[in-house]
Amino acid sequence: MTDPTSFRLLHLSDLHAGMSGQSLLWPNVKEVFFRDLTTLKNQVGEWDAVLFSGDFAQKGANEEFDEVIVRLLDIWRHFESLGFKPTLICIPGNHDIQRPDARRAEVRVLKKWFEEREIWDDFFRDNNDTYRHIITGALSGYERFVANLASTSIPLARAQIGLLPGDQLISFHDKQITLGVMGLNSTWLQITGDEYKGTLSVDLRQVNALQPEVGKWCGANHFNIVVTHHPLDWLHPSSLDTWYSEINPPGRFDLHLFGHMHEPFSMTLGISGAANRHSLQAPSLFGMEMLADGKTNRIHGYSLLSFETLDNARRIRIWPRRLLGHKSGQQRFVADNEFVLEDDKYFTINLQTRLDSAPAPVNGSPSKTLQAADVEHQERDVLRPLNYHLALPSAHRRVRRAEQQQCLETLESARALWLTSEWGMGSDEFLASVMAQRSTQSKSFRLDACEYSDKDTFSAEVARKLGCSFAQFCDALSSESAFLILDDIPTGVEPPIGSVALENDIESFVEVLVDACPNLWVALRSLKKPTGNTLVSLQLAPLDEADIKLYVGDHERGGPKLTTIDAIAILYRHTDGYPTRLDARLKELTVVSIEELSSSGEDTYSGDGSQSDAPLLLKRAVHELSEAGDKPTRRMFDMLKALLVFPQGAELSRIKRFNGVNPFYPADALGLMDRALITVSETPEVGNSETNSSQKILVVPRPIRDYLRTLVNEEALDSLNMRAAILLFGPDWMSGSKDWPPHLDYSSSWCGSADIANASALLIRLFRLHRENPASREAVALVLLAASFAEALCDGSHYTSAANFCRDFHALMGPDDSAEKRAGLIRQQGYALRMLGDRVRAKTLLKEVLDFPFPKVTRQSVLIDLALCHKADRESDAMEYAKEILRINRNNSHGYQAQQIIIELEPASSDRTRKLTELERKARKNKFYVVAENIALTRAKEAASDDAAAAILDSVLKGPENGDLYNKSRAALELIN
Known part of the structure; x- marks a missing residue:
């Protein structure tokens, strides 16, 4: 045996x-x-x-x-x-x-297969048979x-x-x-x-x-x-x-x-x-x-x-x-x-x-x-495993037209190019838009190159997987007009000393392909931009608001009702311009209103399928981090979760101690970059004109953020939010303190928009979690903090951010929340909208709170905003509102501003100019600099000569530092014009 x-x-x-x-x-x-x-x-x-x-x-x-x-x-x-x-x-x-729709006639016939024998022959003989398509589609x-x-x-x-x-x-x-x-x-x-x-x-x-x-x-x-x-x-x-x-x-x-x-x-x-x-x-x-x-x-x-x-x-x-x-x-x-x-x-x-x-x-x-x-x-059938359908929804045809043209011209001339695209950018649909313009119809194929190391190994692996020689693979690609996507190429990898860079090696592989296949176009697709490449490189960016308007207008779930200025602004804030997120939000809008979407919070996961539509490579990358046993890799995952609660990103120095005694290091950020899980954006350091330094912001792209949010439970997310609140609002924020962290003065015009967006999103996110118990310490503290934050934004002339924040936070408030703070948020929103030129909505909001029992000076502020709105629209109510302000107090800054309104409503004359000049002098004497600058801007507009106007505007620019930045900006623009 x-x-x-x-x-x-x-x-x-x-x-x-x-x-x-x-x-x-x-x-x-x-x-x-x-x-x-x-x-x-x-x-x-x-x-x-x-x-x-x-x-x-x-x-x-x-x-x-x-x-x-x-x-x-x-x-x-x-x-x-x-x-x-x-x-x-x-x-x-x-x-x-x-499963296909059981109501379809073809499905009903297939359910009676043994009674409908006349369809059998065509079903098995003809690849294009209707009933066969039902089965292969399923x-x-x-x-x-x-x-x-x-x-x-x-x-x-x-x-x-x-x-x-x-x-x-x-x-x-x-x-x-x-x-x-x-x-x-x-x-x-x-x-x-x-x-x-x-x-x-x-x-x-x-x-x-x-x-x-x-x-x-x-x-x-x-x-x-x-x-x-x-x-x-x-x-x-x-x-x-x-x-x-x-x-x-x-x-x-x-x-x-x-x-x-x-x-x-x-x-x-x-x-x-x-x-x-x-x-x-x-x-x-x-x-x-x-x-x-x-x-x-x-x-x-x-x-x-x-x-x-x-x-x-x-x-x-x-x-x-x-x-x-x-x-x-x-x-x-x-x-x-x-x-x-x-x-x-x-x-x-x-x-x-x-x-x-x-x-x-x-x-x-x-x-x-x-x-x-x-x-x-x-x-x-050698290419069958590589068949790849490039769907072309109508929404993608008219966006990114410049990029489409560049891509098409490059493929027509060089027959190959690099396409860098983050997850969620809609790169498939972009390529479909380009291929639809090709003069000959092409079959599309996709070859995964995520483990590419060198062309010899890759060629052998392709042959092994397809069960043919590499020459047979090339012959099959040569048989007709074809488009090949080499996908998920691991760019940015440092080659060993003495070795050719991966980008150059795969370009030589592509050169062999296009030489052997005269009717072949190749797209080398990667998550990170290639370095040292010789082929043209094209990088897809998120859609801007102009493209979003086209995208939404052409989308099957969009249309004119969703292309208003407000709707596009809301969609942009909730998607960052990523096409896959736009698709998800438009789907959500089939069951909610645009107002409900706005108040849901721009970084809130809404169960829109973000986990289901997450790419496989993304799931793998996150899974490997979350399941890792070694400390450095686990720390990378912790950094990723920390950045999750900063939708606009954060500097490494800002989050270094996010986890207390377990700090983050540059190596952690580099590891996440290598896995294409974060991007780094550079912005000039705000308020530092004497140096060329810039802030490096670590950002988790929205599609990755949306997927991560499905993996983090509510308890863990709440812990992350609370730690972020300390960074953004200071350690005493729960006690109602208005002492912002020294690097984050939201009342300063120099405060960065990313910091404001992070703080706004965090406040709304936290309030959504705690609003069910309005008497809780957290809910009360958040309402107080929201009121202070909105006021600070207006003081810093961050009017768009203030209007959006007040609208979204107020929409979440219930009848048991502070009526005073609710009225305050509506007042701040009305003021911000007036400053943005949206007087119709500003008047509606301000009149809504006009009868609220504010302190006298606050009521004067509401009346000032109403008077200015009506004055700009040449409405007689402006005079009545101004007179009511004077009845309350004519000697404070609001009283002086009301006097300005009354004078400016008079017909133009030398006496009117004299009154304005005298009122400006008194305002400066009483240190009401904002009022004085407002009057000066009016005088400059009505000055007899350009030189006289320039002198007045120059006085505004050289005025006290505690003057209004908005007025100084207006003066600078008038001087330029």
Whole structure:
């Protein structure tokens, strides 16, 4: 006797990623699963391949498949830690389908498949058949998932592809064993939520498209298995007859593997002396505890199969594993004793000796090479895994026109360019807009280059993944007009000493491609701008307000009602001009008003699908940081979370001690930059005209911020907010202190707009969290702070910020909040709007609080603003408001301003000029400098000569430092003009 030669296959099924509540439970199951894999490897040895027989996801959604990839990468990292890297085989299940609208006529016909036989021939013969499109569309998410898998480090089985997604033929040649695997899609008819047991189909044409002489093909292998997602009792009786007679007659396949029902069992069936048929159903690797009936326990587990030859005998040994819970609460995988096991570990299926002996592998064939049976078919489909649909929504056609033109001209001349685009910029749609202008129609392909190191390694990897030579790859690209996206290129990486920079190396790779493929255009897409490149580099920026107006006007959820100045300003504040965020906000506006969106807070996550539409690479990058065990990487994640509460970013020095005794370092910021999780913007240091220094602001781009917010729970977010409040408002802000931090005087005209935006967002965010209890210490403190903050903004002439903040904060206040502070916020908003020239809304707001019992001086302020609004609109009410001010007090600054209004309402004359000059003199004497400057500006406008006007304006500019910056700015502009 000699040791058996074996091929080992790990069989998994039914992960159901995305099932409600599952994400909370998976980490614990993963821990015990990995522990059991280690035990099994030590007992049995490493396995050569992993078969997953369907139901990766729960609803076939893209975000669910992205989560599957994250989990699979975790599993393969564990395999690598055990010293091996098996190949993966994927079969789709019914939960991997995105169900079409059940009301569609085509769907209703497909539900009656066995009654509508006249559609069968066209369905299987014509790729463009209407009913075929329904099926391939329903499985498009699954195909995207497989294509994304191919771009990861997980080795996929190189297979011959069949008619339907998931149909495949694979031959494993390993050691002295040849294993044939035929995977068949059994789920393609299960496209609605109805009961399908006994109604599904596996058609002989699916088999013939893979291998017409399947019996001969099986005869060339030592072992053969056929894989579906469903057990046979889910097939229609006529399809079941075809299965037994044409697809799997006795003696053809050694084993039928499937999942779906989540209850493991094996069955051997021999009829009237014919060869036995063997089948094995997999349990669910992971799901919820109960099946849909709410009564039956779902069994979680997996199995390892070893296909072995010993002398002339053939056998399959199977180690079934099952998850058990202990009364202590501990979970563990154990041998499944529902099977009759040998040594309490495995059971054996003894197979008949084959009459036709399989040939030995060809000498020189590499270990674990996957052979396709039909070379011609394989060549025809060589680019299929790279197919990439560039959708072109109407909203993208008219924006970024200058960038579109530059991109098109560069591709027409050089046939290649760099495109730098952060997440959420809509770069796919941008490229689609460019390609729509190409003179010839092109097919688009995407090749993941996130692990690019050098052109030789990359070329070999492309050939391996596509199952062809690199020359065949180039030939396929040359067959027609094509557009190739080399995606996620890791730019900005320092090359080893003596090595060529990655940017230059990949450009030489592209040069080979475009030389070999005369009709090919190439876009090299990266998150970070390349350095040292020779090809033209184009960087996409967020949309400005002009482009947002075009975008919203053309959007299917937009239109003229959302293109007003106010609406565009609100959308810009809530999206930063990122197209994906605009899409999400416009979707939200189908159920809320623009006013409600405005008051929701510009940095508030609104459940708009930010997690679901987050790119896979972003999810991976954040996942690696959050799961890291080493202190430096964890500190990077902590910095990322700290920056989360500063929507406009923050200087490193500002947040260095955000976590107290655990400071952040420049290396942490550099690590986040390398992962494209933050950007750095430079702004001149405000108020420091004597130096060339600039502030370096660390910013988490909005799409990343939105995704991060879905990962941070409310308790953690509240802790981050409270720490940020100390930085932005001082340590005593909860006691109502108005002592701003020394570097953040919001009443100063020099205070930066980013600091103001951060403070505004934080106040609104905190109040939203605490407003449900208006008597709480936090809510009371926040209302007091909001009133002080709004007043400071107006004092510092930050009128736009003040108007927006007052509007949004006031909208959140309830009847139990301070009526005085509410009226104060409305008054400040009215004042800010008047200063911005929006007199109609200013008058409405000011009249709303005119009868509030303010102190006399505050009432005078309201009346002044109303008088000035009516005066600017040449309305007679201005005189009445001014007289009421004088009745309250004619000798304070408001009284002097009222006198100015009354004088200016008189017809122009020398006497009027004399009165204004005298009033200005008295105002300066009483140190009412703002009033004096206002009068001076009026006198300059009415001066008899330019020289006289210039002299008056110069006096305003040279006036006291405590004069009004707004007036000084007006004087400077008048002098220029």
